[in-house]
Amino acid sequence: MPNSANNADFMEVLKNAMPFQVIPENLLRDIAAICSSQSFAAGERIYNFGELADDVYIVASGRVRHVLGADSDPKRHEDIVHANGIFGWAAVLEGQNTRLATTSSLEDTEVVRINGKALTALFRDNPAVGDVVMSRFATMINKEFSVPQSIASQVPSFKQALKATSLQGSEVSTMALTVFRISTWLQSPRPYLMLIGFALVLSFWYLSVQVWELPRFVDMPGLTEVFREWFSKDPVYGLSVYTPEYYKHIGISLRRIGIAFALATALGVPLGLFLGWSKTFREFVFPLFEVLRPIPVLAWVPLAIIIFSGSETPVIFLTFLASFFATTLNTMLGVESIDESYSRAAYCLGASRFQVFRHVVVPGALPYIFTGLQISIGVAWFSLVAGEMVSGQYGLGYLINTSYMMIEYPKIIIGMITLGIVGYSTSAMVRMMGDYLMQWRVRELALGDN
Amino acid sequence: MNAVANDRLGSIEDVTRGAIKIDDVVKIYDPDGAAVMAVDHCSIDIPAGEICMIVGPSGCGKTTLLNAIAGFHGVTSGSIYLDGEMLCGPGNPQAQPGSDRIVVFQNGALFPWKTNLDNIAFGPMMAGVESKKEIYDRARSMMADAGLSGTEHSYPGEVSSGLRRRVEIVRALMNHPSVLLFDEPYRALDSLTKSVMHEALLEIYYKNKVTIFFITHDLEEAIFLGHRLIIMSSRPCSPKKIITVDIPHPRDYSVLTSNRFREIMDEAKDVVNEEARKAFDAGEKEG
Secondary structure: OOOOOOOHHHHHHHHHHHHOOOOOHHHHHHHOOOEEEEOOOOOOOEEEOEEEEEEEEEEOOOOOOEEEEOOOOOOOOOOEOOOOOOOOOHHHHOOOOOOOEEEEEEOOEEEEEEEHHHHHHHHHHHHHHHHHHHHHHHHHHHHOOOHHHHHHHHOHHHHHHHHHHHHHHOOOOOOHHHHHHHHHOOOOOOHHHHHHHHHHHHHHHHHHHHOOOOOOOOOOOHHHHHHHHHHOOOOOOOOOOOOHHHHHHHHHHHHHHHHHHHHHHHHHHHEEEEEEOOOHHEEEEEEHHHHOOOOOHHHHHHHHHOOOOHHHHHOOOOOOOHHHHHHHHHHHHHHHHHHHHHHHHHOOOOOOOOHHHHHHHHHHHHHHHHHHHHHHHHHHHHHHHHHHHHOOOOHHHHHHHHHHOOHHHHHHHHHHHHHHHHHHHHHHHHHHHHHHHHEEEEHHHHHHHH | OOOHHHHHHHHOOOOOOOOEEEEEEEEEEEEHHHEEEEEEEEEEEEEOOOEEEEEEOOOOOHHHHHHHHOOOOOOOOOEEEEEEEEEEEEOOOOOOOOOEEEEOOOOOOOOOOOOOOHHHHHHHHHHOOOOOHHHHHHHHHHHHHHHOOOOOOOHHHHHHHHHHHHHHHHHHHHHOOOEEEEEOOOOOOOHHHHHHHHHHHHHHHHOOOOEEEEEEEEHHHHHOOOOOOOEEEOOOOOOEEEEEOOOOOOHHHHHHHOOHHHHHHHHHHHHHHHHHHHHHHHOOOOO
16 A cells, blocks of 8 residues: 655655656656655565556665566566666556566565656646656666667657647658648638638729729729629630630740749759859859849840740740849858858768758758749749730730730739739749758747747 | 766776867957957867866857867967877968867757758768668667657757757767867756756766867856866956866766865856956957
8 A cells, every 4th residue: 555655755756866856846846746655575566567557666765676578578688776766667658558567676665656647747737847857767768777779769758749749750741741731720810811801802892893883993894794704604705714715824824934933943043052152153143143133024025025036935034034033042142041050060070062062051041942932933923924915925914915905804804813823823832842842940830830 | 877887987097089289379360450369379288088168258269269179260370289180280270170079069050951860860971981771770879878769850940959959969979079069058058958968968978988178158067067177368368277176077966065066166256257357348249
């Protein structure tokens, strides 16, 4: 039967046990409150292998023989636990609810018992301390007991478990991350605010054009008219989601964006990396870059048409230009933003200049590179539409411009909304690509959000 | 652990690598022609395996000295030797950074884009001498030894700052350095974590004897960890007083309340306060 002892005695025992030494007084008092003590005569069994692992034991006085594994196991390991030592730690391991060893007292022994579940619950409320204690548990298990190392890795970790259960472990797939994000997003007020935002704008459009008929809105196509046309099987102006022409416009615009964006990335990222990395290269190229960069895309239109033949290449060139500048500049800023300690640390660890570039400069600049790519895809659409309005046969910009000339106003709005949706999708794709390449950042942010 | 092993723990006699000799080093910064002397004819001898605590007011030029040993910048005159070999000196003012002297940085410099395990494997992977499997097996077992099991696949940003510091030390030790250079690594930690880190550092040190060049302005930390304190004068930086801490290793937190600890503390405090006041009067900035 457990003896009664007062909490001050328990606290004294806890303070002498290595993993508990770091616990602040108030938490120690809570732990002492769930302690009980028990004595065993010399030679008495304390528990057997395979029994339910409920309590953790601290030896207050005496010695305990600790034999790992079942009686029949030929490779059993024996350890002696002295005063202040801890055994019975199977009770705090994750995924372990039976005893891993058989224990018996070698002499008259006093032990303090702490319920494993209650202890983990206390640590869950104090994750910072809990993690330190558990990491000490792992150290102790490895050092004092002849056990396979994998056992110590079963000690729980509270901070992570608390904040993002779905993010733990090594094999976090992008899928799991996406699900995690969507579920937190749905729990926040954001999606509902977003819906309200959309509803407000659409109802203003509907009211101003079709109900109030405000003076300058007379020629503007109404909400219902546009949507009827857009989803009509037999559209008045020949363009709806059922006509192949609609997809041809989207497809051609997307192809131009794809080519221009790929070119801008393939040239802009390396150029930006080198600009940030090599001072000499930078002094050589950057001033020229700075003079060309502020020239608006529209100013390039005549030159683009003169230089490039046909209708396709000038548009792609114009789309490429703005993207290229955005990507290059952000990549360069990214390299400059990398804390000097990282490259110093890499040099200390014996990395060569090229290895520093590959393992520090490139991954370190990635967050900025992807910010750059986000901007780049945005300005790409901007320049694309500008280009398509001037030159080209198809494309969403061309669609909007010709619809205006032909006085087919609903098609303008259809083109605009489509641009919005397609543009948003491409930028979401760039963002997902970034998340995939920067798992470390996603996990940091996910932890920080809660 | 038994008593015989305990006696050997604090001893540095059997350490053969990592003696640093700083010989008459001067470092003058010359921003825009206005020469600022950061280190003034500084000579320090550190025997192999010693934990040498460099104590001084903020901005006194301690870090300049550390950077010169690490090879992050050069010296104006004087020379620095590691085990008798010149790192920098006349004709070669800047040392080449290398894995024999590894810095543990003030704000930590684990690569946030690599997992803890990949961070720890980084040095040997760059050297490319061992096979990938050998490196990762070694990294895992070193992590387990340091009580870091279970955090292998976490990114540094996901674990506590105390744990990060430990990973950083293990990352350094993976390369069998002869010297670890600590640049006030525990400055930003709260006192609970700090005390855990001190014990953890000593534990690691007893297992892997290396010379430790440790910069701090925390006297308690300095006396608790160090074999010797070298108290530096305020800028320009040079040794002002050397105090041998004759409290035997291995130490634990009970030494903080011992009389000898108090005595050393009082002795050091007088010197440090005087220098701190000088630095304050001179209006030195943090750094």
